[in-house]
Amino acid sequence: MRPVPHLNRQKSLAIEEANLRGVSSELAAKYKIHRTTLYRWVKGQVAIKAARPTKTFAVDTKRGPAITYPELEKRLLEWVTAMRRNRSKCVTTECLMIMGARFKPRLLSDRSERAALEYLRRFRLRNRLSVRRITHRGTKQRSEMENVASAFGASMRWSTENNSIVSIFSGHSKYDHV
Structure with missing residues (x-):
């Protein structure tokens, strides 16, 4: 014992x-x-x-650095929670990057792309969020028309997001892949 x-x-x-x-x-x-x-x-x-003499432990914790954008983190976490209510929607790092740019434009304008990605990685760690990847079970075959419609929708969504959010920053060509 x-x-x-x-x-x-x-x-x-x-x-x-x-x-x-x-x-x-x-x-x-x-x-x-x-x-x-x-x-x-x-x-x-x-x-x-x-510490108290009747206890068996002494708390000696150290606090981490302060969060740079606390209001951004709050809004991003609310957005992720709202998106994940419907389990069919996944939240990727690119989605977080776009929403971060929408909520706080300085996230991308003041930082390099790698620094913004690292900020979002630490955000996911602080809030215990996993990276969701789009996967499919392969049980349903899509028709040719559905493939064309989804490709068109994805290209239109990319064009809209690229023109409305990321392109307002100087040097936006480095964010074309988002």
């Missing part, structure tokens, strides 16, 4: 003894821990002493 973890009060006593006499195997054996655990406690002594 696993032994009960040490309380912060016991850790503080061990840290004080380690500061006075030094870290040794005998001192670690006295508290029924390994010597490397004692080193770890001494290293985190500020957090352990600041």
Whole structure:
């Protein structure tokens, strides 16, 4: 059976003894821990002493960098949630890029394409979103007319999005593939 973890009060006593006499195997054996655990406690002594003595842990978390565009992230997350309500619609990175440019034009104008893609990758990680890819089961054959109609629709949609969103930026030719 696993032994009960040490309380912060016991850790503080061990840290004080380690500061006075030094870290040794005998001192670690006295508290029924390994010597490397004692080193770890001494290293985190500020957090352990600041924590409640009746608890077994000391919170020592570090916050990440601030989000650059918090209002953009909120709107993008709402849009992704709305799009994913209908499971047949997938949200790709290109879709996020286009909607990001629509919601916050500076996303593309102030950054390179690679930087914008990295921002969207970190956005997906922060919000635990997966990359959705369009897949089909192959159970239904499409007619020739459906293929022509979908190709025409895709080209018209690309033309509309390219002319209305991305082309307002200088140097928009590098975003032609979006």
